Amino acid sequence: MENKAEVVIIGAGINGCALAYELAKRGKEVVVVEKNYIAYGATGRCGAGIRQQWATKENALLAKKSVEIFEKLSDELGYDIGLRQGGYLIAIHDEEGMEQAKKNVEMQKSIGLPVRIIYEDEIKEIAPILDPKGMETIAATFCPTDGHANPFKTTYAYAIAAKKLGAKIYKFTEVKDIKVKDGKVKKVVTNRGEIETKYVVNAAGAWSKEIAKMVGIEMPNKPVRKEALVTEPLKRMFDCMVISFKHGIYFSQQEEGQILGGIPSPEEKVGYYMEPTFSFLKYMAYMLGKYAPPLKHVSILRQWTGFYDVTPDALPILGETSVEGFIQCNGFSGHGFMIAPMTAKLLAQLICGEKLEMPIDRLNIERFKGEITEEKAVVG
């Protein structure tokens, strides 16, 4: 293993791998250390939906600029990432929801997103299996350029492209400590040796809180367990992702035809508890049956658990900290896959001293010292 690098990235999820690529592309010597294997964390357990319909401008812009990158990514990386743009259909259930939706749509349109409010007829046209009554919906918002990519393929695509440009990715290498001297990061200590470095990027997902502690930084993030399930493959029935902020449900039909989705479990727990629960399975099946009655005869094959790395405002924590060279790239809550391409680009620009394509100061960890604006458009 290398004992020196310009940048050490902790975590080989979508964010660590995308950043490794963006840095290697800029000629930086990068080492990624991962305690398990690539996409072991939330990335390998996620819905991999790509949504630009956010309530805060920061998230909406990060997602929009990421979609622009996703659209060219298979070509850029020379590896098919399985991008499909079937849109996101977001259910609106009542007047209050309509109010918020109108506000969101106005902001989203102002940054150039092709979003619109649709009603029962069009909902049924876009996804004939949906039952607006069972969904208890009065309307929906729809953005046709939202979509989905294969999380494994996208992460491997970045990882392989990064390696070709000279980045090193070490699996089964766990960070145990980070040495700081005179307020600057010096060394990353792993179970397989030490790496001297100028920059350490904390891209450890739901474990980022523990990494930050190693340099004496307290983080407000919480690991929140989320379950998901997948059915047997079916012939293509609909192309969009269906979600509801009120019910917390999301589901879509994947490339190979299976339905994948999730909903907050009735017995939501905070902490690293991995066991799947029957209550989730039962509740999700019940809600799926209400949203899309034809699915009642479909079999569920598998259920699993992953972790959201949740911040108090559901916005990511990006950028520099009080420890020189210690860079945050975490706190992605339920949407760290969809904004990874732009996030990686911005952090690479920051580390390389380039001009940033959009400001990220408002996403700095220091914001929690003041008043925060919370992202309301969250699911799952």
Place this chain on the structure above:
Amino acid sequence: MKIVCRCEDITEEDIIKTIDEYGCETLAELKQLLRLGMGYCQGRTCLILAAKILARKTGKTLDEIMPSFRPPVVPVEIGLIGGEDGE
């Protein structure tokens, strides 16, 4: 050509090629890359075969390689498990 995973149509060559190309050391990585064991039978027939190939290629023991199952262990219908009232 020896089929290892019938549900997802994956051969022994596919597995060996993927192990060599990506440096896989775990069944989880083969699942991610090939959809191995993610078909209708949930790997009941193929995972042990794939584990043997991995053991041979990596020098690990079968115990180190064999996976944990993700329930439901048998496929269940949405309508049956969800019921009508969500109770």
